[in-house]
Amino acid sequence: MDSVERLFRAFPNPESDEAATRELGGSDGRFRKFTVRLENFLQTTSNDPDHAFLKKHAQVAVFGDYCQDPQYFRSKILQLALSKTEIPNDGSAKSNQLRYHRWIGQGRKDSDRPFLPIPSASQGSSSLAHLPAHLMNTQTCATCGSGDAFACTGCLVTLDPGHAIFKTVYCSKECQAAHWPQHKTSCAARKMIGRAAFLLRDLFVLFQDVNYCSNMAQFREKDGVMYVFHKGHDEQAFRGTPLIRAFPRGLTPAEDDYYACVTVGRSGDSLNELKPVIEFFLKATFCPQIEEIQVDPRNVHRPMVEIIEQATQYSMLKTQFMLRVRLRSGEEVAIDLAGTQFGWQEPVGPWAAWETQRVYGQVQSSPIGFSSAQFQQKLEDPTRTAPWHKKVTRFRQGQTKRMLGAIVDTIKKQQPGTDLSIAKFLKLRDYKSPADEVLRAARQALEAGVAEIEASKVMRLYWSATQMGLQYQATDTKEQAKHVPEKV
Ligand SMILES: [Zn+2]
Ligand SMILES: [Zn+2]
Structure with a gap:
């Protein structure tokens, strides 16, 4: 048997339900076993046209920077699958895996599912942008x-x-x-949770827009998949690019594209960075239970690929962080503040409908605050967070406080002479203009924060040489970054 075909047979069988869960990212033992397969594969030769590509990435997966990352090799299979103009349906393990991964990469849409029957609940749904x-x-x-x-x-x-x-x-x-x-x-x-979810979603989009900290350069669509290209760090570091600036709206004139690009890969941030704001609003709804849920997304309207230097990230291989809220009435509600990256229009809906339509597998559930505690821990750990990245995160955390302050003030202004009540605000008969007022005040507060760092020219990214080698350093001027190399 050809060595490429043998390698593909080592993947879990996509025709069985068991494989339909977490594949190689699952248990540690399974990943280690798979690593041994990859190691053996490195010794092989083959006439298969994809052999060289697979070998190159097996090398990285076993010995390179990504040897701890079970998803790395899988993301390469996905890349290969999306690059093919046609995948023959010849029953081989290779063709099955490529068809399966192409399906994942294109959004895990029930209607295109290559092996298993389409779940009946999703039939007849008109648009993937809406819950049916x-x-x-x-x-x-x-x-x-x-x-x-x-x-x-x-x-x-x-x-x-x-x-x-x-x-x-x-x-x-x-x-x-x-x-x-x-x-x-x-x-x-229902009224309060609906309004809170829409407002939180809009605040999250606004937060990402004003405090944008990636460096998007281009946006393109191919075969229903959205590709976002970022400028490399090296390119930025020689020029001392500001670490935080407004999202480059000009690159995404269409509203859907804008909403997708500004939230892509940021569902974790929606719960971490917005936590104080989420708690402020949800407390008012008196929900007895709020959980963080991580899921594999399904029926994604707009699957996205982010290309950042050598690394390619697939939104379909990431877990989506969201909330499951139990209302006082016992009803369960789903809230996804970063779902606009998938082209999903509503940030809230009945949990049962959400689960039937948008959840492929549930990975983890934990009480609210769990992921932000983990995130904070990672931030304190110098081996896991670079100093310049820490600087960005601290700034953004300060921005959350500023924003919340502005929100509280605005809601107070709506209720002269009484104590602050968010519940009352969320139940207002005429709600639209006060809600717009909250968004306006939040934007003003965030923009003022960014204007401050712009004026003082702090938070720029430069290269710096240290004894450990070359590192990025966030300093105010090029001179402050010690031993700036002219070129790498
Ligand atoms: Zn009613
Ligand atoms: Zn009746």
Whole structure:
């Protein structure tokens, strides 16, 4: 048997459900076993046209910088699969794996699933950008089960006039009145959580936009996959590029592209960096339980690939951080503040609909605050966080505080003479203009923070040579970066 085919047979079989979970990223023992296979593969020859590519990356996966990363080699298989114009369906392990990985890379869409049958719940969904309405809304009277005449306006949460996220319907005023004692808790809770989620999502996008700390250079679409190219650090470090600046909106004139690029790869940040703001709003909704959930995304409308120097990152291979919130009524709700990177339009929905439509596998669940504690630990560890990166993170943490301060002040202004109540704010009859006011104040506060560092010209990235070799250093001037090399 050809050595390439033998290598592909070492992958878990994509035709069985078991393989449909975490593959090589799973248990440690499995990864180690696979590493031995890769090592053996390095000794082989083959006529397969992809042999050289696979060998090169097997070398990196076993001995190189990524030898601790179970996902590295998998991301290379995914890269290979996406680069093919056609993958023959000849029953070989290679073709099966490539078809399977191409499917993952293109968004794990139920409709394109190569091996297993399409789950029935997702059939008939019109657009991957929306959760299907039939999964989210009851179509019959909540009291008597007959027709749908009107919706309770108290808890109607809509994405746009045609698309409801939460909707309770009744056939008559009598049925509505009969249902009220039982409905009133859920009615208020849905309205508050819906508004809180949309506002938090908009605040997160705003936060990323103003405090942008990547260096995007280009954006392109190919075969339904979005590619984001970043400028390399070397290129920036010779010129002393500012570490924080506004997102280059000109590169993404279309709104969908902008929303995707500004949040891609940042779902962890949505929970870490926004934690104080999330807690501020969610506390007001009196939810008895809020969990952080990490999932593998499914039915992704816009899968993305980020290319940063030598490293390529696939949004489809990352886990998505989101929240699962239990309302006082017992109803479970999903909140995903960074889902715009997948082209998902709503940041909130019933958990059951979300799970059926957008979750491929649940990787981890933990109480809220778990990932930000881990993140903080990593930040303190000098072997895991470079000093310049720490500087960026500290600045952004300061920006969160500034933003929250502005939000609190604005909400206070809406309630003269009374104590601050977020719950009251989230239940306001006329909510739109106060919510816009909150966003405006948040933007002003964040922009003022960035203007300060711009004016003082701190937080620029330079190269610096140390005894340990070449390192990036964030200093205010080129002179402050010790021993700046002219060229690498
Ligand atoms: Zn009825
Ligand atoms: Zn209601």
